[in-house]
Amino acid sequence: MAIWAKIKQLNLKQAFILGKTFLFRPGLLFPTYRATKKTVGICNRLFGKAxxxxxxxxxxxxxxxxxxxxxxSLPQLKEKSKAIAWAKEITDLHEKLSPNPALPRAMDLHxxxxxxxxxxxxxxxxxxIEKLREMMKDAKQINQAEQVSNHTNRLVYIEKNKHSKIS
Incomplete structure (x- = not known):
């Protein structure tokens, strides 16, 4: 997933919403971008396209x-609670701008x-990274959005990865 390619796929309304979000918090643009780029790089390296x-x-x-x-974003926001709130705001916005069906959306939000x-x-x-790799081993497969609430402290997924390098 190329970050710029995703942004270019947004329609005018979606681009406006994203732009407005960063307009009021310009100092969070680069930390969010760095985190996104780092995440994708790590996942590409560990899992390929899976x-x-x-x-x-x-x-x-x-x-x-x-x-x-x-x-x-913590250095910019200075408070852990604000950094967590920003992560929630921007990733919830991602889910809103790139809507999924109910089950994948519930999985992503969880x-x-x-x-x-x-x-x-x-x-x-x-x-x-090691903590999340360990959590993957205990992740729970779901087939209904309502099931996410049964797995408060566990990762959840829909499809079993047949070619995973999890261990």
Whole structure:
């Protein structure tokens, strides 16, 4: 997923909403971009294209993305709660601008929350990749959006990744 390519796919209304979000918080543009680019790079290196499916690697990507957005924005925002709120705002906006059907959307929102929770727990950034890889082993497969609430502290996914390099 090339970040600029995704932005260019937005229609005028979506681009306006995204632009307005950063207009009022211009200092968060680059930290958010860095976190996004870093997340995609890590996931491409670890999983190839597999993280673009609704599998465990996608759950890893969403959690990592939220963790890294909060981490990258913390120096600008100064407070952990504000960094977490920003990560939620921007990733919720992503879900709104790139709408998925109910089940993948519920999965993404849940895994986003997992990443923010890990940031809140002060997992050191140098340990986050290993922590998420361990969590992938205990991830739960779901087939209904309502099931995410049964797995509060676990990553969730829809499809089993047949070619995963999880271990």
């Amino acid at each position: 993280h673009h499916k609704d599998n465990e690697t996608n759950a890893f990507r969403h959690a990592l993305w939220n963790f890294l957005i909060a981490e990258e 895994n986003n929350q997992i990443g923010r929770n890990l940031f809140q727990q002060e997992i050191p950034s140098e340990e986050i």
